[in-house]
Amino acid sequence: MSFASTDQPAPSAPDSEPQAAPVPSPGSGAHDPGAYRHDLDGLRGIAIALVVAFHIWFGRVSGGVDVFLVLSGFFFTGMLVRRSDSGVVGVPATIRRTLRRLLPAMVVVLAAVVIAAVLLLPHTRWSDIAAQTLASLFYYQNWYLALSWSDYLAADPSVSPLQHLWSMSVQGQCYLGMLLIIATVAWLCRRGPALRRFTPVRGVLASDPMRALLRSGFGRRMVRTSRQNVLRIGLAVIFTAIAVASFCYAAEGVSTQQGWNYYDTFARAWEPLTGALLALAAPMVKLPKLMREMLGWAGIAAIIACGWLVNGSSVFPGPYALIPVLATVALILAGAGLATAGQPLVNRLLASSPMVGLGGFAYALYLWHWPILIFYLGERHSREAGAVGGLIIILVSFVLAYLTHRFVEEPLRLRSTPTVPAAPARARMLIGVAVSTVGVLLLGSTVAWQWSMGAKAHAVGELDPAKYPGAAALADGALVPRAPMRPTIEEAPADVAYPTRDSCIADFDTRSVVTCTYGDANAHRTIAVVGNSHAEHWIPALQIVAEKYRFKISVYLKMGCPLTVAEEPMYKGQQNPDCKDWSHDVIERLGAERPDYVFTTGTRPADNGGDEIPQDYLDVWHELADRGLQVLAMRDTPWLRRNGIRYRAIDCLASGGNRVECGMKRPDALSAVNPALAASDDFPNVHVLDLNNAVCEPTVCAVVEGNILIYHDEHHLTASYSRSLAPELERQLRPILGWW
Known part of the structure; x- marks a missing residue:
């Protein structure tokens, strides 16, 4: 998943993206969906802490990934809709910026995993590591795992250190789908008058059902509304239809093909689309203070308890995933349109410096913690890290995540801000060249290894029983x-x-x-x-x-x-x-x-x-x-087994x-x-x-x-x-x- 804080427009937004409007004062009653939400950075911090703790100590799905999917849909859609208001969405530019935000840290982690695999694992494991490295680089890791029906919870040395990157692939695929839908609808809105001159469109507009719709009160309001609102209404209709279909598909998949369902992008799509719909509805959200307080506390309680309430690997992303999804929606709504000082207490706690700091490098922490856990268990030939081992894994993960965030992510994606000065152009160029070189070497080596191993792996023909008596x-x-x-x-x-x-x-x-x-x-x-x-x-x-x-x-x-x-x-x-x-x-x-x-x-x-x-x-x-x-x-x-x-x-x-x-x-x-x-x-x-x-x-x-x-x-x-x-x-x- 992308846990990076730049999914939401921020004072440190990438490149030349328009800055968010100032947060309205608590008493203004204004709701600005583009306002920077420090509390949601803190929510990232809570979610990543749950993901890491549950992976290391409890062997259960925490629901943190589902939280991130909702947040990514919320921020990504909000950013694209605001961009469409000021002009074109810019599909190539958005893809370029998104990849620059996500790929550098991933390339670093993938390179480290490949090096560790060469040093610590027998060469018979390298082929699978190479295949999953390619799957992660090109964002189809979830399909790779779905085809092999891998057990995500089986955290032992036989599990791939890259298995957790299925969620990155799901998010990348959802990003691309939402981007293309938003760009298409925005283009249609801009081309509306010209499109009405096409014969097929004229035929639809002249049809009796459409005339009746346009004569209705709803139709008249739509005609009077602005292009921006037409865009939001169109996206809401499309996203709702896809989300409902995705949810029904996921609910059916729980009972018919859960091993596949867990990794299936379409089964997961309703989660980021829930965030996307919330981004579209945010300007209309006006809630009383008491309701905001109730939503905030209920949301954070549900997120923390989710991993204990349900066995997510067996039921997510089906109806039980509504627990983390609706809990995230509740926290977003609780603080919507308010400055941090005017938000409910739980949102203010999430906006505290430790939580925001943790959320800032949540993405890097997510990338690092799983391979470190798997290599640690492999070296100890154990299924469990234990209390001390778990703390060691967390400490190492934190250090590597901080270094990756500080020296790879920030220099390549941030411009100057009051608190974080931009890296000099020369430094940015050197880091970019280094990461790109590592990426090219990584891609070349994994492809070469896969090709060489494919040439060696083949069924054995009849063997001479004199030399090979076997049984x-x-x-x-x-x-x-x-x-x-x-x-x-x-x-x-x-x-x-x-x-x-x-x-x-x-x-x-x-x-x-x-x-x-x-x-x-x-x-x-x-x-x-x-x-x-x-x-x-x-x-x-x-x-x-x-x-x-x-x-x-x-x-x-x-x-x-x-x-x-x-x-x-x-x-x-x-x-x-x-x-x-x-x-x-x-x-x-x-x-x-x-x-x-x-x-x-x-x-x-x-x-x-x-x-x-x-x-x-x-x-x-x-x-x-x-x-x-x-x-x-x-x-x-x-069956070959040691210690289970x-x-x-x-x-x-x-x-x-x-x-x-x-x-x-x-x-x-x-x-x-x-x-x-x-x-x-x-x-x-x-x-x-x-x-x-x-x-x-x-x-x-x-x-x-x-x-x-x-x-x-x-x-x-x-x-x-x-x-x-x-x-x-x-x-x-x-x-x-x-x-x-």
Whole structure:
């Protein structure tokens, strides 16, 4: 977000932008929407303090970002409308000024993050950092995260240090949209007389509905009103329509696709548009003193309490986001049109020097605090900063934010004011050249790295079983000669199961059932592979067996969605309603198509170590039994975790760890006895499979066996290792299927 105070016209407004009119005296009754609002600078200070504290200590969304979205819409719209009153809006100039205000500090932080990533993170993490750096520079980070459905609250070393910049992208996109709308409406207002001469416009004006409107009292008032008021009325109508549509869309998204909804620009648009509508209505606001006091105190109380009242990551920007949004509106209205001395007490407190000072470098503080938090947690291999660690993070963030604000932001955007002298022209030029150079180097290096890594990442073909026995080293005691590991750590991310490669697995935002066929497509016997990616990663092994013994594999797969009948399926702590509807359709299709066997996962990792079989899995077994379907329940393979934090094998290996050090103790990964065994006693239709003795050694689950890397990420088998499991899978399926 832009937390910079120059969103509102100020004594230090950028470039040659017209200065705001003086604040009217408390008794004048005048309402000047352009008056400088020190109390809203203070509100920025409160909001950034909440954002930082909740990120570091509480692991919750505070609502501070929503506050900033409303403020940015309020100030940006007010500035553009005032500019349109004195002439053209100036789209190129506005974009240039806005980027000069926002980009320099971001470039500095991005460069620092890239340097820290090179120094502190394994090179296997650099590709994602590079991709998110580009996404942040070009303001599409929110879409990058939406596509991967990242968990914003999962503040641990596996999270990107740039993930918080999604909000900057949302704000930049909203700025551009509002700018184009305001500029277009302003142009139409200026061209009104000429436009009325066009045949289509004349036809509209001559129509019976328009004539009736123009003859009405409202129409006559509109004809008499000034061009500026016509502009405001037109913008109010457009912004209201878009805001209502955005709010309805966001409300629907909470219950259907919240992972996407959280980052979706259109779902967020109603928040800055609320501020924009308030800017348009500000000249008409006249409230009694008591109401202002009530609004001020209610607003600040709601903002402070918001993070405790609701779990924002699960419900924002839906209706619950009205809490921080309306609270911000209340505080804006409480002090509207009044000098600081005449404002309600809470607004005067917000206008105090400490709060205004904090708000002054809120933007830089927002940019710095998250990457510092993530790198700190990464170095300590912890999920929590703790009291002392949190204070250290805040102190370092404050120092860096102040330096960035003082020596980068201010010299590049401010002219002289009574309190802040402008930097000399030479200094401004040197800082500008330095930041631009850093930006160019940053862009070039990230693009080059992405290109080089893209060339190295590819799926591995068939490996020589003599050199690469893989699972046979554990299951059959095969000899393991000296050979380089395959896939390599560069190849691994692309060595994925076939349905992902073939787009035969529904993603998080795909509600429809996607199916594909593997094995022998003409066979009369069928195994349906059903569930999420942990059912999917057995496809390479099943493919080999199916081709050998001539049976068909039909896949019904969806990311993050094991087959479920739960009322409120969850994924990464968020509701996943598509999973319920998808599962219902799949179960019905299985009942109608009647495959010979349904292959799915039968266990999952337990939070306190080992593995378990959740009740939801048993409920699914009941549903399949009711339809007379036979089930192959595969025990899940280990998920790489330390202290509850997931990690990638390739990251550990790239950091110098070996196959055992990067693995897990077997008791931490798997319970002593397969938990699905006892549960299956009540289900004659369920047949339990367990291949973990071909994945783990007796005491340790390493990440490489038989010269083949087992995982391509934190917990999914590489296609290469899955293929090496085919002989063991064949042995366990033989007595169950009886097909060979």
